[in-house]
Amino acid sequence: MMRKPIMAGNWKMNVDHIEATGLVEKLHFTLVDKDWDPAKSEAVLCVPFTDIRTVRTLIDGDRLNFGLGAQNVSQHDNGAYTGEISTAMLSKLGVGYVIVGHSERREYYGETDAIINAKALKVLAAGMTPIVCVGEGLDIRKAGQHVEYTLNQVRGTLADLTAEQVAGLVIAYEPVWAIGTGEVATPDDAQEVCGAIRKEVAALYDEATAESVRIQYGGSVKSGNVAQIMGQPDIDGALVGGASLQPDEFAAIVRFYQL
Numbered sequence: 635m636m637r638k639p640i641m642a643g644n645w646k647m648n649v650d651h652i653e654a655t656g657l658v659e660k661l662h663f664t665l666v667d668k669d670w671d672p673a674k675s676e677a678v679l680c681v682p683f684t685d686i687r688t689v690r691t692l693i694d695g696d697r698l699n700f701g702l703g704a705q706n707v708s709q710h711d712n713g714a715y716t717g718e719i720s721t722a723m724l725s726k727l728g729v730g731y732v733i734v735g736h737s738e739r740r741e742y743y744g745e746t747d748a749i750i751n752a753k754a755l756k757v758l759a760a761g762m763t764p765i766v767c768v769g770e771g772l773d774i775r776k777a778g779q780h781v782e783y784t785l786n787q788v789r790g791t792l793a794d795l796t797a798e799q800v801a802g803l804v805i806a807y808e809p810v811w812a813i814g815t816g817e818v819a820t821p822d823d824a825q826e827v828c829g830a831i832r833k834e835v836a837a838l839y840d841e842a843t844a845e846s847v848r849i850q851y852g853g854s855v856k857s858g859n860v861a862q863i864m865g866q867p868d869i870d871g872a873l874v875g876g877a878s879l880q881p882d883e884f885a886a887i888v889r890f891y892q893l
């Protein structure tokens with residue numbers, strides 16, 4: 635089966651809803667100028683909650699070929715969870731993707747595999763696609779435990795998901811030491827773990843599910859290094875932080891698959 639590549643920009647806590655208008659328009663015009671063919675790859679913007687309405691309106695109004703994503707969601711349906719946002723609220727705004735378990739959520743907000751698993755299940759139940767993040771820190775990498783550590787996160791975060799659900803989701807492998815540091819994993823390093831993730835999905839489910847799930851690499855992806863990383867057999871796209879805030883950079887990354 636041919637997997638459709640997916641390039642997702644994670645704006646993190648940057649860009650207010652006014653600035654979002656400028657960024658989306660610039661990105662759109664850059665891509666249109668360059669004859670981007672959205673049939674060949676998918677582009678998703680994972681924006682702050684406060685930007686969702688604005689970006690949805692721009693996508694609909696200008697018929698832009700971008701998917702819309704959120705960066706987090708509650709694992710609860712509704713109720714007394716001050717400050718939280720539910721899957722129902724997101725899906726009603728036309729959100730299609732939700733990042734769950736980003737390493738920054740794990741590190742600063744204590745999210746465990748069990749919480750991330752609960753969030754992934756809720757996202758799926760609401761008809762959206764989770765982008766489930768996994769990846770090791772520097773100490774684990776130095777100790778040579780990165781593959782086993784990451785696979786353990788995969789097992790924990792995918793618990794109780796059906797084969798059909800896993801076939802449709804996106805797993806983002808982000809070695810924490812490569813996030814926002816300018817330090818990119820080598821193509822072989824990235825492939826080692828992404829290949830192991832696909833094998834693990836085959837072992838947990840079946841070959842067809844493993845062939846279908848899309849696996850992204852994330853960590854200092856830029857227009858200048860995207861080709862090397864995406865050239866690997868088990869890497870189907872990128873989760874891009876810093877470079878997604880620069881329209882020319884992100885447009886070049888999105889267009890990589892049609893060059």
Ligand SMILES: O=C[C@H](O)COP(=O)(O)O
Pocket residue numbers: 644736808812813814815816852853854855873874875876877
């Ligand atoms: O979600 C995106 C990743 O954390 C990568 O961020 P970065 O491209 O700024 O290294």
